[in-house]
Amino acid sequence: MKGIADYIFIERMGTGNHGTFWLAEAPERLAEAGHDRLGVKVLDHHATDQDFRRMANELQVYAAIDSPFLAPIVDAGQQDGTLYYSTPYYDSGSVGAPSRPLTLQEIINCIADASEAAHALHETGVAHRDIKPANIMVTDDGRGRLADLGLAQILTPGQTVTGVGPVGTIEFLAPELIRGEVAGRPTDIWALGATAHRALTGKSLYRDLPSNSLLDALRYLLDTSPEFHSTLPSEVLPIVKRCLLADPAQRFPTALDLATALRGVAV
Amino acid sequence: MNDQYLLEHMEAIPLDGEGTVVRRPGLVAVFAGDPSDVADLLTEFDASSPKGLALIEELRDLDGLEVAAVVDTPMGVQLVLTGAMHALIDEGDPDDPGLEVRTPAGGTVTDLDDRSASVWIGTAGIRNVLRHSVFNLEAGTVPGGGILLRPIPSAAAIDTPAAATLIPPPIVDEPAVVLPFESIELKPTAPPARQSLPIVAAATPEAIPAPAPTEVETSTPTPSERSTADDQVRGIRCSRDHFNNPSAAYCQVCGISMIHLTHRLVPGPRPTLGFIVFDDGATFALDRAYRLGRQPDPVANAETIAIIDSEHSLSRHHADLSFDEWSVVLTDRGSTNGTFLWDESAGRWNRLAAGVPTVLPTGAHVALGRRTFTYESATRS
Numbered sequence: 262m263k264g265i266a267d268y269i270f271i272e273r274m275g276t277g278n279h280g281t282f283w284l285a286e287a288p289e290r291l292a293e294a295g296h297d298r299l300g301v302k303v304l305d306h307h308a309t310d311q312d313f314r315r316m317a318n319e320l321q322v323y324a325a326i327d328s329p330f331l332a333p334i335v336d337a338g339q340q341d342g343t344l345y346y347s348t349p350y351y352d353s354g355s356v357g358a359p360s361r362p363l364t365l366q367e368i369i370n371c372i373a374d375a376s377e378a379a380h381a382l383h384e385t386g387v388a389h390r391d392i393k394p395a396n397i398m399v400t401d402d403g404r405g406r407l408a409d410l411g412l413a414q415i416l417t418p419g420q421t422v423t424g425v426g427p428v429g430t431i432e433f434l435a436p437e438l439i440r441g442e443v444a445g446r447p448t449d450i451w452a453l454g455a456t457a458h459r460a461l462t463g464k465s466l467y468r469d470l471p472s473n474s475l476l477d478a479l480r481y482l483l484d485t486s487p488e489f490h491s492t493l494p495s496e497v498l499p500i501v502k503r504c505l506l507a508d509p510a511q512r513f514p515t516a517l518d519l520a521t522a523l524r525g526v527a528v
Numbered sequence: 529m530n531d532q533y534l535l536e537h538m539e540a541i542p543l544d545g546e547g548t549v550v551r552r553p554g555l556v557a558v559f560a561g562d563p564s565d566v567a568d569l570l571t572e573f574d575a576s577s578p579k580g581l582a583l584i585e586e587l588r589d590l591d592g593l594e595v596a597a598v599v600d601t602p603m604g605v606q607l608v609l610t611g612a613m614h615a616l617i618d619e620g621d622p623d624d625p626g627l628e629v630r631t632p633a634g635g636t637v638t639d640l641d642d643r644s645a646s647v648w649i650g651t652a653g654i655r656n657v658l659r660h661s662v663f664n665l666e667a668g669t670v671p672g673g674g675i676l677l678r679p680i681p682s683a684a685a686i687d688t689p690a691a692a693t694l695i696p697p698p699i700v701d702e703p704a705v706v707l708p709f710e711s712i713e714l715k716p717t718a719p720p721a722r723q724s725l726p727i728v729a730a731a732t733p734e735a736i737p738a739p740a741p742t743e744v745e746t747s748t749p750t751p752s753e754r755s756t757a758d759d760q761v762r763g764i765r766c767s768r769d770h771f772n773n774p775s776a777a778y779c780q781v782c783g784i785s786m787i788h789l790t791h792r793l794v795p796g797p798r799p800t801l802g803f804i805v806f807d808d809g810a811t812f813a814l815d816r817a818y819r820l821g822r823q824p825d826p827v828a829n830a831e832t833i834a835i836i837d838s839e840h841s842l843s844r845h846h847a848d849l850s851f852d853e854w855s856v857v858l859t860d861r862g863s864t865n866g867t868f869l870w871d872e873s874a875g876r877w878n879r880l881a882a883g884v885p886t887v888l889p890t891g892a893h894v895a896l897g898r899r900t901f902t903y904e905s906a907t908r909s
Contacts, residue, residue: 340709386722441800441813
């Protein structure tokens, strides 16, 4: 792929659950606003007009949310049934793949920022649905920006897991989502807790997660409680534990409560 | 070499096992682990350029990476194996068990020049095809331990030997023509009026909040809240007031035992009855009814799932998934190629009669044309 719409791709930055992320030169029509390089997400899903309207609605809501910790969406559209949207490009990468080493304190700060951003989404009636280390971008001064609103559920209602990508990313999926509950505050709070555990320890919450079959992995997830790795800083352990309680009602009531708890941690 | 192996005329069937299977134009590969280390190599791969050969060299040189790949190059189609990967080239002769290729240290490269051959690549035991799956991976990445490559029958039949050419025409850089596109203006205006998401209250066993029938519902109900008379079932409530199947021993929401509860049946909205997983890993929650097919028309009381079907084995509206009390029910809609349920004891697929609802047991394997899915009830036991 060389580009989409009036974007020219510079390099591919990664592949997510439902699309590919590119670094691109910003089109001239966006240069006025001071953009030169942007990240462009191109969705795999072949879109109908109805899909495009659904995405447009969701992105309009997202664009109107005023939170300093949300990665803004600069532009969105469709070309020949392919949906795309663009966001600022972050030199420091994401919490999942930083371009420089992050300190434990920086990781905690980034996740606290992302939690606050998630809270702003929730207050506007939107669940993010795809929070994971790769979706928390890092600014040059080590702060977090929540990016990449999960659109799969909007484009394909009822779908909980898309068929693409390694099975490993399902640890960020709250078990009740697999059972078919609606995404909401508790499922995003689970994902934030799982993200903190993964980013701070580099380890999976499920030691023996079957990797050869998605069905076996989903069954395993439903029958197994997460295990916390010993390298998780003790100050963070009770916070992460509370995010990952099986009963959604026992987790932090709001992502802002989680952010407040994380901001009180110094490691 | 006028009978060259044409990757684009092959179907690629992922096989069970640990690892990741990747298909891109001109490339099919199996990795023992996560291929993210070589993701850039794969993306930049271009079968029409000398890069195809460069990719082979790079794959052979990467320490610790176990890969089996079949790659189109300008020099012909080549098979690359590193680590403990195996390949088996089967030319379809019943008296010839086929040529098994193993990997010496440093990897191996073999030319493939018989386009009628089936080629199996992957980790040990690769001949064991996933019994229930005949899913042809057209492009993308799925979990799997191997791939079976074999000619697509129709494509082989219409192929004329004289026209067979492996190398695609060179790509000419076209002048930059921008296809028409639509762009949404995203401006931080006043947010459209929407309700915030509900806060899930921490209910303790001592203080169970009464169900709130007095709550005023102003927003549009979310799909799982869509409730019609059809969605009402009779069930029991656990000591924390979660609604359950009368036959459940444990609460499906909080896991508390219900063995010693008095079983008083009360009406309530039907909870989600598990999920289905397709052979390509797409997973759907059974919180609503579904209409399945190649291109099912929208319908009011069910969501549609358009199933990718490169071989046209599915009918437009192939089958329906719906509910009967606490059961998931599958009904064939008079499809041309049929809807099948796997019978484990008899070891065969049974075709469902059109229009007759069939209750799916948990773990049921279902085939729609050449695509398959598995139903999982996700109950605690």
